[in-house]
Amino acid sequence: MLEKKSAALILEDGSRFDGYSFGAELPTTGEVVFNTAMTGYPESLTDPSYAGQILVLTFPLIGNYGVPSPERDEWGILNFFESEKIHIQGLIVSDYSFEHSHWNAVKSLGEWLAEQGIPGVYGVDTRAITKIIREHGVMLGKIAIEGVAEPAEFIDPNVENLVAKTSCTDIIEYGDGEHKVVLVDCGCKYNIIRCLLKRGVRVIRVPWDYDFTTLDYDGVMLSNGPGDPSLCGATVENIRKAFAVGKPIFGICMGNQLTSIAAGASTYKLKYGHRSHNQPALEVGTDRAVITSQNHGFAVNPEGLADGWTPYFINLNDGTIEGVKHSHKPFFTVQFHPEATSGPVDTEYLFDCFIDKIIESKR
């Protein structure tokens, strides 16, 4: 057992939660968000959409299965993580498991956080923190560590273009499948690439602001990504050009928000985000609901959507828009994660719909 060092999460409203440090002993500041999923911390921590955020996990027992091996698949993609590094700013848990056990674990969660310079706090009531955020709305926070100077100010990560910070900077190609899909990397999760590759796609991953309409492609995949969608004007311009090209477009999360903006809608910040594995979404015009994995703090206001565009899914908890689609063009998007990892795979069929649209549009 490590020697206990005190650490605390301090919220903008002055509330303070005292616990102990694990991971890197580096104070930090960021936007405090909560996720209610019971599993998937290796995937969540490496999801680039969490950039700038201090993540609070409501499920109490965390770290019990350690951190998986960094093995890669034939395309060079890490098998058990969603990107190359941890993207969260800090981690807050209730009951940290000092002793992990899993066939595939190569280290503990605390060691992994320490290695990557990310602080963690354990021994706090993460459900109490969540209740405060739900009442007050999303807040900034600081992690303070005993014996180390506290960050002077609360810093809001969303004023920066986090997509530009997490996107690739060069074009990367994966696979040799028959369908050429441009993947616009706004801070892409690896499972989007895996879901495309296993469906016979050659993936051409391009930076967030790259004018992909100059390339030869069969379809466009717009990825998830961190921060405020209204800061990604360059991507929105390129999506408008892609509307004119007319080839299939599929957007996920940030990709949904940017497509909706390109189609005339706007985005706003939710009181607190949707981050869990059990968000119910209704397919508009049907009786079919799907259980979805989500991780977003912004949402689409559909007012202003151009003719032909309609909401695709609606969140059954709060009625927010969970995607848009075009009535006669092969364009559709979702706010949730059909590539959920971890999380329910109910909506992975949407990748098949995308491939079907590509096949149809090639005819």
Ligand SMILES: NC(=O)CC[C@H](N)C(=O)O
């Ligand atoms: N996962 C995502 O793509 C999130 C999109 C955006 N950053 C939001 O929080 O709403």
